[in-house]
Each structure stands twice: as structure tokens, then as C-alpha cells.
Amino acid sequence: EPEVTQTPSHQVTQMGQEVILRCVPISNHLYFYWYRQILGQKVEFLVSFYNNEISEKSEIFDDQFSVERPDGSNFTLKIRSTKLEDSAMYFCASSGPSQETQYFGPGTRLLVL
Template sequence: EPEVTQTPSHQVTQMGQEVILRCVPISNHLYFYWYRQILGQKVEFLVSFYNNEISEKSEIFDDQFSVERPDGSNFTLKIRSTKLEDSAMYFCASSGQNNSPLHFGNGTRLTVT
């Protein structure tokens, strides 16, 4: 069964550094998402992406964050200047249609020191 893949599985970075989290969504999917889960808290929506543009973003997704689909397969989340509170599991997800369930990747654990 096709799956969403995320790399790396664990990223450690120093505060203030830029990080890029990478995702390869399921190939025929059109809708792409990033979620995050801070340890011990709920999964939170960050951003959705469709037709090469952001369709919705949450309050968390401020100017430090950006997303890109640089080619036909990758979907990236960039955090420009990481803060300690950005430490979390970041999940990429994709779906084929507007109202179909999301398929999640296994996540990237980001640790900001």
C-alpha cells in the first residue's frame, strides 16, 4: 500500500538554526498537510497545501514557517530560525480528495537545543 514517507526521522538542531523537514506524499494525492505534536499534547494542524499554494494555515504557522513543493514529489516544511518551543513531532499528511481521510507519515522528531 502506498505510504507517506518523511525524512529525517529525527533532527537535532541548535536554537536559531534553519531546518527543513522533508516529506514524500502518496504520488496521486493532491492535498498536503503538516501537523505537529508537542510531547504530551495533542496533534495540531499547521498548514494545508493544494494546487501549489497554501489553502489554510493555523495561528502556529507564523512567518518562521514556510512550505514548498519544489518538484512533483517532495513537500517540505522549513522553519527559518528555530526556537526551543518548536521541539515536537512533525507529521506530514496527504489526501487524494477534498473530503477523504488523511494518510500520515511516521513523523520527524525535531529537537531544538
């Protein structure tokens, strides 16, 4: 069964550094999402992406964040200058043309020191 994959599984970075989290959505899916979960808190929506542009973003998704689909398979989340409070598990998800169900990747655990 096709799955969403994410790399790396864990990333440790220094405050102020840029990080890029990578996702490979399910191959025939058209809609892509990023969520995050700070330890002990709810999974929160960050952004959705369709047809090479952002379709919706949350208040969390400020100018420090950007998303890109650089080729036909990858979907990336970039954090330009990481802050301590960016430490979280970041989940990528994708859904097919009907958008009915979002399929999640295993997540990248980001720790900002």
C-alpha cells in the same frame, strides 16, 4: 500499499538554525498537510497545501514557517530560525481528490537545543 514517507526521522538542531523537514506524499494525492505534536500535547494542525499554494494555516504557522513543493514528489516544511518551543514531532499527511481521508507519515522528531 503506498505510504507517506518523511525524512529525517530525527533531527537535532541549535536554536536559531534553519531546518527543512521533508515529506513524500502518496503519489496521486493532491492535498498535503503538516501537523505537529509537542510532547504530552495534542496533535495540532499547522498548514494545508493544494495546487501549489497554502489553502489554510493555523495561528501557529507564523512567518518563521514556510512550505514548498519543490518538485513533483516532495513537500517540505521549513522553519527559518528555530526556537526551543519548536521541539516536537512533525507529521506530514496527504489526501486524494475527495479529501476524505488523510494518510500520515511516520513523523520527524525535532529537538531544538
